[in-house]
């Protein structure tokens with residue numbers, strides 16, 4: 174039996190994982206600057222949370238969830254996204270009572286969706302997301318959008334397109350909903366079975382249908398922007414004003430509806446332009462979800478956030494040929510010659526590591542030349558040459574790889590010597 178990795182998942186091998194670590198560090202630094210605090214929630218939750226939170230008319234809930242019964246007969250689901258879990262935790266931990274509002278959180282972790290795998294669309298992928306709950310100030314919308322744009326900019330990406338829309342508040346959405354039903358109802362039989370169901374449950378979803386997106390009624394569908402009431406219009410204007418003040422360029426796209434049910438007012442996506450990216454061009458998506466905390470059993474609390482996947486970010490970096498400034502290599506590699514030198518190497522390596530140095534040595538009985546090659550491959554700054562003769566005199570030979578310069582150093586001073594060269 175040959176075991177294979179499950180479809181739509183990947184192994185991240187050491188070469189790649191250094192990039193992941195760099196990106197994760199960038200996330201922590203950036204969120205720290207914006208004063209967002211990390212939250213870690215379980216990878217599975219009660220199925221009902223997502224049905225309720227993400228919305229049972231969405232593709233995610235209808236077709237893409239990894240749902241199973243545990244041995245106690247409870248229905249659990251691997252999280253397909255992070256917002257519902259974060260809101261569940263907000264409610265359960267009574268974060269609405271915390272002194273500092275809004276509560277600003279971020280997360281990085283694996284999400285699971287049973288999708289048709291293709292490049293940039295995985296069944297397990299890692300999202301970085303932020304959620305700010307407890308403020309209905311459009312300045313928070315601008316902050317959240319600014320954070321996501323800063324993230325990509327600081328990693329060096331260009332040709333990004335920020336698209337924003339407003340889905341309106343409850344009243345505006347209801348008016349728009351009625352207009353959509355009126356628009357599609359007479360010819361709904363020409364649409365797919367999913368859309369026929371969506372008409373009653375959530376006609377906005379029809380606009381997001383991948384199957385029917387060429388139908389002529391799509392292009393002429395009533396635009397949400399014509400149905401925004403005064404509050405929603407003013408809100409959207411302010412978000413746009415703040416973005417302009419922050420020198421963040423954007424386009425308004427009234428057809429942007431997003432694939433999850435919880436949004437109202439601001440919705441946004443960041444796309445990447447350009448060759449080589451294939452069909453999937455959305456890097457990041459988010460928006461406001463003012464009713465969600467209440468839906469999940471908490472007090473009325475406004476919220477906004479976004480999520481993006483590291484997988485799509487890495488694709489974008491590759492397409493734009495951006496290499497991350499990753500530091501690699503060892504401080505030193507220990508090359509031993511002779512039985513006695515080999516015998517003291519565990520103690521020597523351990524001592525160097527406990528002083529904070531990154532060092533390694535040979536464990537498979539390589540000849541000296543092969544050990545030197547290993548030192549080179551491992552990008553060691555120094556090679557420490559220890560033969561039985563040096564050992565007898567309590568000395569060690571140090572060779573700087575960049576210059577080839579050699580020097581003898583007393584064995585007990587070697588850690589300090591390497592540190593002094595940094």
Ligand code: HAM
Pocket residue numbers: 253254255256286288293294295296298300302303304432433455456457458459460461462477478479480481482484485
């Ligand atoms: P979403 O649009 O479903 O929103 O996903 C956000 C991002 O996750 C996408 O733009 C994409 O980068 C990434 N993504 C989604 N599915 C896949 C996949 N199968 N493979 C690789 N990457 C993927 C949400 O998940 C919302 N929770 C965002 C949010 C947070 N809204 C408010 N707060």
